[in-house]
Structures are given as structure tokens and as C-alpha cells.
Amino acid sequence: MRSAYCGTAVPAAAFALLAAVACPNAGGAQRPSRSRPHVTALTHATLIDGTGAGPQVGRTVLVQGKRILSVFPDGARPIPDSATVEDLSGKWVIPGIMDAHVHMTGAAPDAAGYEKLMRWMVEGGVVAIRDMAGDSRVLSSLARSAMLDEIVSPDIRYSALMAGPTFFAEDARVASTSEAVLVGAAPWMRAVDETTAIPLAVAEAKGAGATALKLYANLPADVVAGLTAEAHRQGLLVWAHATVFPTGPSEEAADGVDVLSHTAYLVWEAAPRVPQDYTVRAKGDFEHTRPDAPRILAVLDSMKARGEILDATLRVFEDEEAHTPDAAGKGIAEWGAAVTRLAHERGVLVDAGTDNMGSPEDTVPNVHREMASLVDHAGFTPVEAIGAATRVAAMTMGLEATHGTVSAGKMADLVVLSADPATDIRNTRAIVEVWKHGQRVVPGGK
Template sequence: MGHEVLGAPTPWAPPATGAVVVYRGATVIDGTGGPARTATSIVTDGTTIRAVVPDAEIADSTATVVDLTGRFVVPGLIDSHQHIATPPDRDAAEAMLRRQVYGGVTAIRVMADDLRQVAEFARAAQVGEIPGPDIHFAALMAGPTFFDDPRTQQVSQGGTPGAVPWMQAITDETDLPLAVAMARGTGARAVKIYADLTADTVTAITAEAHRQGLAAWAHGTVYPASPGDVVDAGVDVVSHATALAQEGTQHPLTTYKDKPPIEYDRFADGDDPNLQALFERMLEQGTILDATAGMWANYFAAEATDPESQERVRANSRLAARITSHAYRVGVPVSAGSDYENAPEHPFPALHDEMAFLARECGIPPVQVIRSATLVGAMSMGAQDVMGTLETGKLANFAVLSANPLDDMAHLTGIEFVVKRGCRYDRGDYEPAAPGR
């Protein structure tokens, strides 16, 4: 090659192995759902956690020591439902990623976008060229009738919607091994199964994705495939609690654009037996619910300007809370995903609001909400072996808080600093983006 040229600068690069830091004196909430541990030290070595032990077990050494007396530590948060490139906008996406990592979010699951841009952000954030969480992303598959949706045009510029590797139209004639291989070639960790597909096709895509080492992430209802069809297909994660309300509906399921009305009365007086059976199957199979429970209250409410749309927002918000609470009580693993981001000038990421909704409206205990946003989030990406809890051998990803989030989820805003892959991000260095950017 003649000579080597240095690549882009990496101001947020992970530290090298041998750079040992002892974070001493903290109250640690480790993400497993267990009780908080006081007077605890986290020892990091480069990008990984070497030990999480009582302070008394730490011997004097030459390691750098950070005193966290009076502070609370949680694992790096994981938003299990995000979009960062629909449509692609580099400046806006970089601002979003920066806010996420300075807001305690050290990994996100991107649920289909223009993967040409997403893949570059994933590489840049991991090596430290830009500040941001680790990014695990999916390539989308849907029926041909879905691809006049304007979002598919936004993410396929330069190509044909439905005929690009990251967004493919699937028919009975599709060569599924080739289609999944093309999706895998984008760097995707999963196939997202979205809309206008039969139960048999959902099952075939899921089986082929698994055969090739990819996960299968699906909408709760794929139209005409029902929630029960989706779960029976063996997908790893289903998204949107309100989409599960179509299980047992008396209306025909046809296409994504022709959704039947939600039968709210079925859920008004208690747990729906159709969902009870569905959740029991999900629990048996280990299927994760990416609930996006707070999206109606936290995002769509701002767009509801007339009485009819405001009532729809309230009805869907109540429904999301009921269904998510039901799933949690059955034992289904519930992850914390937002499916939107706050306005650029907002100081904190949307995941904080989702976590507050899970605690306040869904009745999930705070320690379990943290588990949803850490360990279960990692499980939703198939990354639980390397992140999601504060344990020896996992990535050094955690947030240091000034107050106890188990007392109030609002204490998540009391971030003093975040460690991601061993690199420290001081909250005092963060400035929100200007409105519109």
C-alpha cells in the first residue's frame, strides 16, 4: 500500500487494557433486579469490568481511584427501540447520539433506518470518533404492498424501496436465503419483520434469519399475521404493547394501512384472556416485549390538538399501560424502548420518560424498571453476555447519579458522569443542541 494514513481522530476512544480505575464507595444497582449494594467498588480495566466487590476487598494499588461516596451507580441504559436515520440527517443524528450517551444511554437498538448511515454511526461511536451509544440495528422485511409508505422512500434514496438490502419486499417467490444474506451483509444483527406478511411467511423469515445467525424482531401485529402468529413463528422480540390488542379481535386483519379499530372495551375491566394465553406462550419461549409503553403519552400527546385525537391518545396510553402491566405480571421480559427522541433542545433522552412511565403507569417496581432498561434491553439485542449488568467481564458501561433512582425515576437526570466502554463522559461537558437541530 506504500504508506499508512492515520484515520479520523478518536477523542472518545476506549482506554487501553492496563488502564485500571477503581470507582469506590458507591451504592450499586447492578441491573439484575436484585437489591442495591452499598459501599461497593467497581474496578475497570480498559473497556471491561474487572470486579464489583465490597470496598473492603480492594487492596491499595497504583490504580486511579474515583471516590463515589454518596453516589448511585446503574448499568449503562439501553433504549430497545430507536430510529436515527429516517430520514437520514447526519447533524441531527449526531446530536441525538451525543445526548443519549451523556444522558446515560450506552447502547440502542435501531429498528430499521437508512442503514448506510446507521452502519457508519455504529462504527464511529464504537471506536470513539463521535460520542454515542453502541448501536445494534435491523434490516427490514415487509410485503410489497407496504412500500409506498413515504418512510421507505426516505431511507432508500438512490435505490428502489423494497429492492435494497436493508429494506426488502418479500413474496412467495423471494429467495429467502439470499434475502437474509443480503440483510446480514448490511451489518444488521437482526431482521425486522414489519407488515403485510402472512403467518407462513413470518415463520419462514424467522427460521431463515435464525439459521444464518440473525435475530428476528417483529411488530406485535404484522397484518395479516396476528400477534399469536408472530409469537408462534418464534421471533425473539415483539414491539409495541398496543399492537398486541389485535390478538383475539373480531375484525379481519388485512394490511398495515387498513388496521381494524381497537376494541378498547375488551381491556377495560381486567386482563384479557386472549392476551393471558399469548403472554404464557411468550414466557415459555422467552419472547421479549419491547413495549414502547409511554410513546402515546410522551410523544403523540404533543401532536393531539383536537378533542378527538386527544381522547385517542388517552385511550391508547391507558391501553399500553394495561397491556404492559399484564405482560410484566405474567413474567414476560419487558424491555424499555422509546421509538422517538425528544426535541433537540431537551436536555435528556426519551428513554428517561419511558422508564418513568413504566414505573408510574404500569406499576413496575423501580428496580425492575432499571432491569428492563439494562439487562432486558441487552437481551433484546442478544448482547447480554457483554452488557446490561454490572458484572465481572462485561463492558465498563455505567452511569453515576447524585440521588437514588429507586426512590424516584426523575433522579436519572442527576447524572454526574457516564462511563461507556471505559471512557468517561462528564455531564458538565454536555450542551443541548439548538432548536431544530
């Protein structure tokens, strides 16, 4: 890579050094502005910072430009004279919320529809989303606009889906995300088998802007292992369904898959054998498989030992059981919640993902309901559920260095609440305002 800073092409390695000194021969080239971004001081807040710590009363958060400059007890440090001060007495601040499992492509018909949907997400407190099987041509454009704050939108991370060739023959959903491309040959929606040149397929996924591979279905264990190793070698994460048919949960966990989606699909670990057919994925034997069966607990402990994350998605199976019971095995929601509870007790990281983010017709994005399900059915405290939707979700997306907690140096992504979420998780819906990349967004405002 070469850079044209100072009007002269220089190797990228020299860029930092060059940028640190004045450009003596700049010849009129633009230099970055040296004026400091404005500081806003949010004072007297009760802070739940996403680290897992309990509520901290009387905190000041200084925001400078897009970042959090510092966090300290009220009055402990001076506030710059030039700062704008916003008194948050009687209010709570939590990190910006993240939905670790959404499906965007097809959710809106056109660019205006996506912009409306994304603004609604931010007004609902959501500052980052992980798309799990979309069209990268749409997603990369939206992700760029979001990153540059050209639109009010959550930050967007997305996957490149890989599955066995038979999946692409069976599943009608792939057509809409592969428009104008041979089905199964798109870098973001790729059929893979033993004959695939895996390093090239992974490189093309990376070129499509994906953060990770999503391993979905019909992949044998040796292919899962090969894809996972190569993705990690090229700096991509690996996200997978908890069973990939016929590859099972313990094989995925042992391979180092970073995030396993849908707790309910762990049920296949205790089945006599994993079927070749992914279409039965939600139809496990939940009635006769104990959540604490030794094989289930062994997978959880394997995930814990490797720092792998469980993307539980409780809410989607609650809705499935309520509205389309024939689509899933009896008892799926209760079983998934029970195993998520055990995972949490045993120290497995659990994120908050919805598999369906909701739409502007809803009162709030569904991730608020997912947090409530973690509390109501899986033994999380409200503070832990907030952690699942912030710090852990940031880890799921590979964003933990810059997102997920209210800490100095991180992006200024905050939600200000008018009621205490530590006493009732449903109070995450009492949104006064949202800060996204240091810009204030007020629900219903412009």
C-alpha cells in the same frame, strides 16, 4: 475467512493458536502491545447492578480499559497501587441505559448532526440503542465509529426491515431510507412475498450489518414463519411489530419472534379477525377489549414460555393520545399500560424502548420517561424499570453477553447519579457522569 497475522495468510481456525505463541518469523510485523490498560477504582458507591438485585451499599467497581475488571464490597479486595481512585460516596451507580427502540435515520441532517445527537445521548446516560428501520449505509458507518470509540456515541444495533410489497407502495417513509435504490429492493428495506428467495434476502440483510430482521407489515403467516426460521438459521434475531397484518400476535409468538414491539398492538389478538390493512394498527378497540381477555393472557403466557421480549413503548402512545388523539384508538395508552402490567406480573420480559429517542433540545433522552411510565403506569418498581432499560434491553439487542449489568468482564458502561433512583425513578436523570467503554463522559463537558 483467512487472517494475515504474522504476515502469513492462515486459516481462521488456526488464528487463536498462532496468536497465543510468539511469531518466530515475524520479520518486523507489529505485535499487539502487552502493557496493561490503566485501572480506575470507583469506590463507596451504592450499586444497582441491573440484575434485578436491590441497591448494594459500599461497592467498589474496578474498570480496566474498556471492561469492568471486578465488583466487590469496599475494602474486600486490594486496589492496585497504580489505579486512579474516584470516591463515589453519596452517589449511585447503575448500568449504562439502553433505548431499545429508536429511529435514527433522518433524525439529523449530516454527520456533524449525528455526532451531536449521539454525544447528547451518551451524556444523557444512554450507551446503546436499537434502530428499528433505518438506512444501513448510514447506520453501519456510525455503528463502526461508535464501536471503535472514534465518536462519543451509544453502541448501535439495527434491523433490516421486511414487509409485504403493498407496504412499499403505500408508505411514503420508505423513500428516505432507500435513497438511490429501487424502493423495496434494498437489503435493509426489503419487499417480501411468497416468490422471494428468503435465504438470499436474509443473507443480504446480514451482509448489510443488521442484527435482526424487523417484520413490519403486510406479511402473511407462512412468510413470517419462513423468515423467522431462516433468520434464526443464519444467526439473526427477529424483531416484529406485535401484529404484522394479517399475521397476529399468537402466530408470531408461536413462530419464535424474539421481540414484539408495541404492547398496544396485542389488542388485535382479541379482534374477530386481523385486518389486511396495517394503517389501522393503532386503532384497535381498546374501549371494549379487556386487558385480561383470555386470548391476550394466552399470548403473554406463550411469550413467557419462549423467553420472548415485549418492547412495550408506553411513552409514545401517551404522547399520541395527548397530542394527536385521532391517530389512535381511544384508550390506547391506558390499555397498553394495563397489558404491560399483566405481562410483567406473568413473568414476560419487558424492555424500555421509546420509538423516539428525543433530541438535544430536550432535557434528557426519552428513555428516562419510558422508565418512569413503567413505574407510574405498569407496576414496575424503580429497580425493575432500570432492569428493563439495561439487562432486558441488552437481551433485546443481542448484547447480553457484554452489556446490561455491572459485572466483571462486561463493558465498562456505567451511569453515576447524585440521587437515589430506587426511591424515585426520575432520579435516573440526576447524572453526574457516564462511563462508556471505560471512558468518562461528563454532561456538558468536552
